[in-house]
Amino acid sequence: GESVGLHLPTLSVQEGDNSIINCAYSNSASDYFIWYKQESGKGPQFIIDIRSNMDKRQGQRVTVLLNKTVKHLSLQIAATQPGDSAVYFCAARHNFNKFYFGSGTKLNVKP
């Protein structure tokens, strides 16, 4: 069946370094993708999204890259800060079908 998976359950980075979180999706028809951040005790918070007609989108300190050929999505966080410590989820959707979420990557930022 359709699925979304993350490559690493945990990622540890040094404060100030760049972080890269990866995600793979199975449905080649997926046309909308979102990255969410979830802090302990809170609901997921929107970070950035991208449509399938794009391969890159930038926000404040974050960049999402989409490679439709290999069905891969990545989130890059520049100059990672302690406040970036959280669990990061990617989600994929095709048309009005349900979103499929990955299992999450926990980002630990070491001071």
Place this chain on the structure above:
Amino acid sequence: KAGVTQTPRYLIKTRGQQVTLSCSPISGHRSVSWYQQTPGQGLQFLFEYFSETQRNKGNFPGRFSGRQFSNSRSEMNVSTLELGDSALYLCASSYGGRANEKLFFGSGTQLSVL
């Protein structure tokens, strides 16, 4: 603009009981989705309602049900609770009129089944 509001925040029930969770979407949003989150399992989709109609459904047993009211508020019900139903239940809303809309999540209801 107020965010997505879920009540109650915490709930403790015993096996066999039933429970009803409530979600008030962001004003103007007509789509409400429900997710179950357990440690290490990510977000498992339960169902989505749009304009009072169920638009999508996940792979959960019939003990899990939901509904949406004319003001877009939604409730989900779990009957005959099992220990494995202990989880964080998240509600998310969106306008619902376009496929490429982001979801806005509430803080969730933490359900513990004893």
